[in-house]
Amino acid sequence: MAAVGPSPSTFINRERSWIQFNQRVLAQALNPQTPLLEQAKFSAIFSNNLDEFFMVRVASLKSQVEAGVDQLSLDGRSPLQQLLDIREQLTPLLQQQQHHYKHYLVPTLRDHTVEVLKYTELNDRQRHWTTHYFQSLVFAVLTPLAVDSAHPFPFISNLSLNIAVLIKDSETGSHQFARVKVPRSLPRFVDIPVELSELGPVRSVVLLEEIIANNLDMLFPGTMVTDHYFFRVTRDADLEYLELEADDLLQAIEASLRKRRLEGRVVRLEVDEHMSPGVVDQLMEGMDVEEEDLYRIRGPLGLDDLFHLTTTHQPQLRYPPHRGRLPPPFRRAQKSLLADGSLPQEEFESVFDVIRRGDVLVYHPYDLFAGSVEEFINQAADDPDVLAIKLTLYRLSKESAIVDALERASEHGKQVLALVELKARFDEDNNIQWARQLERSGVHVVYGVLGYKTHTKVTLVVRKERQGVRIYAHIGTGNYNVKTSRFYTDLGLFTCRPMIGRDLVELFNYFTGYGKQQRFRKLLVAPVTLRDRMEAMIKRETKHAKAQRGGHIRAKMNSLVDPSIIQALYEASQAGVRVELVVRGMCSLRAGVPGLSDNIRVVSIIGPFLEHSRIFWFGNGGTPEVYIGSADWMTRNLDRRVECLTPVEDPLLRQRLEALLSLYLQDNCGAWEMETDGSYRLVPRRRDEAGRNAQLILIRHWQAAQGKANPSDTSDTMVSETDRQGDN
Structure with a gap:
């Protein structure tokens, strides 16, 4: 089959790839095999990741659209097309997250003596307690802001949760609009005293915004609160500063931080799905929000606060605790x-x-x-x-x-x-x-x-x-x-x-100093030598393969999006180099495409620990070289950051890294494998095949090595231990 050359179809859009990564995070939350409180944690991580994605990546694309930038992405999409694609891909994921929260997480937590209650579900004693809580602690913190001809639309801070309040003046009968910010200084999930529950010793929590919403009459005396809705704002949070013109970088960054807090444009408006069209229009007009930036949410906004629930003291609902060993x-x-x-x-x-x-x-x-x-x-x-x-x-x-x-x-x-x-x-x-x-x-x-x-x-x-x-x-x-x-x-x-x-x-x-070092003896340093050396080692494997010396590349990283590295890997694959990649997050390379990347395999590991280590291993015709360090195969790491990779030259340590890579590549429990269309599926496992969960095996391996003067340093020991594991 003829080799396939580079074209937009040979690359995966980086934004799409990032959303797929976050989808894998959400899948951990949706997996009933994940312990219950860990499901809450993964759902919170999904939301937290999404906030940062909007603050940085979506904000950047919107800025490009506004500036008239028409440069296409690697896969041939304009900034506007990418924004539309992002919305299309995110909508079903947000629906899945809310469905899981409402129909699985909350009911199942209740089965385990953790009640996440709506205000309407509180008993009389619990309501009385929340009223006292509001009066004694919350009321004085709140600042209701009217919006009318004398009071312009207030600045809504980034990631803030707010209540849009509709009130009717009892004297004039006029209708007015006000905004109440839910304070971040207080817990989002408010714990109600255990003794007030009618179900016995259970942990009962209620959302802070619901307590506030049901006590709004205290904030607006002499009026009638006719309705209220929740909304949340995400703003552009990328820093802008002219480093080359700054006399004091620290002061320049501080000034940019102040500007970010006060001037970042709104890139997402999340609203309660029941919010009336009139209120939606008022919010959109007041914050200059476009229709494509509006997200109607069927459930609580800002589920990153689910982290609070994970403090529940029920070890059986969490992963087993892990404490590392002394090396x-x-x-x-x-x-x-x-x-x-x-x-x-x-x-x-x-x-x-x-x-x-x-x-x-x-x-x-x-x-x-x-x-x-x-x-x-x-x-x-x-x-x-x-x-x-x-x-x-x-x-x-x-x-x-x-x-x-x-x-x-x-x-x-x-x-x-x-x-x-x-x-x-x-x-x-x-x-x-x-x-x-x-x-x-x-x-x-x-x-x-x-x-x-x-x-x-x-x-x-x-x-x-x-x-x-x-x-x-x-x-x-x-x-x-x-x-x-x-x-x-x-x-x-x-x-x-x-x-x-x-x-x-x-x-x-x-x-x-002012010196510009151009050569290093052992270290690979960006932006000086790292890119050239990485590309040279990939090309060296290509030469080995063409000379029938069995080219082989293994690498583990967070992201792979650099087009030159990807093209070099395609050429290596077409020459017969075996390329095995463990990429946790974004990957713009397409794996397993006939004629393009037949010999490339990409897996992503999602588990209790966030995979953050970087390893780059090259077979080198039987004399392997392996590097570890801070850089991913991204253009920013190779060209726009100072990065450092070091060779690992001790043979036993190199064997440990080789065994570690093998362990990740053999995972069939927490690993997702890229398909030829760029999508991912869990690594399939035969019915009679033992489960191999890389992170769990590593925990067991380190625990088993406790007390030994020199734990398993060879690949044989770790790989054989992998093969002995049962289902996880």
Whole structure:
């Protein structure tokens, strides 16, 4: 069969692909095999993802339409066509989510002593309690805003839930309109005292907006409330700033944040499906909303607040709790165990002793972040032989032991540098606060490379030793964030290999100075060497295949949308290269198309943990090369961000990564496989075939390895364990 060349039909629209990813998230919520409270969590994630999609991607497309941009997407669609496609694809998903909430989640929760009640379902004692709750706590927080000739239509903040109130003046008989914002400072799901339920010891909750709606007469004395409706607004939340013209990037970002809060245009208006046409028209006119941006919802708006329900203390309705292990190489390197006496002084060894013996690979959340990354930085901060600590910070948790360690290191007189990326979307405010706190403590803070977003996750520690100065490093796929480390899967490599250390020194000089490093010894760095090297390794596999040396590529990432990489993979497939990809989210490549991508397979893993690690493996004619790091195969990662991938050269660690890739590719429980038309289906399983759930196997594998000095480092052990698993 003749090879198929590139054309719009050979690419999948990235927006469509993202919606398909979010559909797979929703499928977890709709799956009756998913524990009940986890169903609520996945439904909340679906909504939260959708909010960000509208704030960024839909907002961008709408801006293109308004600006008259007619550039077509890879699959040949105009911005307007893409907006229409988005609406068409989302409508049935929103209906499925609401149907699940109303007809399955709420009734089944009630069967498990969790009542999500409508106000009309409250008994007399519960209503009396909610009235008192409203009067004592809610009433003073609310600010009803009239809309008339003397009161212009108010600004409706992003993602706010609101009540449109219709009132009739008791004296004049005139009809008026008002808006009441549901306060975010109070819980959306209000817990009613258990003893008030007539069903015994059950958790009863009612939506805050329903409590407010049924006490509106207190807000509008002397009038008659004739009707009320709920609505919710989503605004353009992408930052606009001229970085090249900004004298102070921090101030420029702050100004852009203020502008985003106050000026972002409305890109979605969600309304109660029963809202009267007149009120809809008034809202649309007041906020300049177009018909295609209006979504009528059959149920509660903003289901991202379902996260609140997952706090219910019923372990049987959740996935079994998972706590990572101390990574075996670092078990005798824990200062906390030394302090509490559980580790004798003579058995203690520092993290630097461990890393000098050989590279260490950790995999969160199976390996504890606190017992590896935080321990490494904490010991560096307190070690008198450490001269300097340098690291990049992209997304930090609200409380950070790493920041504490950096401040402590600065107080000890060490040279401490933190690159804080102020442009990390939706974390700008948080990062600005951390940057200021670090600066006050004496840490040198920089904001990255002009014109680029610094997305790489690296730490460098300079230590004085008998043999001279040695550089220790951590290079990871995920953020230095203890909170996300508990439910994001991320890899990290600890090493003191000299060439990697020298590369990192030069990379940090690139961050802080005017030098433009063009070559690195081992690291692949964007926007300098990463794209060229990735494309070269793909083409090398193509040459191996043409020479009958069996080309083979395996890669795991979040997204694959770069057209040049996709085209190189198509050419590799057509030459006979076996290409196996684990892509969690967007994928614009079409897999399994005859003559185009016969030898390409794409799977997506959705499970309790969010798959976030990136691995790139190339067979190289029997001498494999494997890299891990922060970059996806996206144009922004390859060309517009500072990214870093490191080779994993230790043979045993490379085997572990090969086994990990095999495990994901063999999953037949949580894996979705791309069809030739770009759609996904759950990986089929034969009736007599054992179930293989990659995340569950990893949990069991790490648990089984507890207490072993050196857990299974070889692919044989992990793969054989995979084959032994029963249905999950």
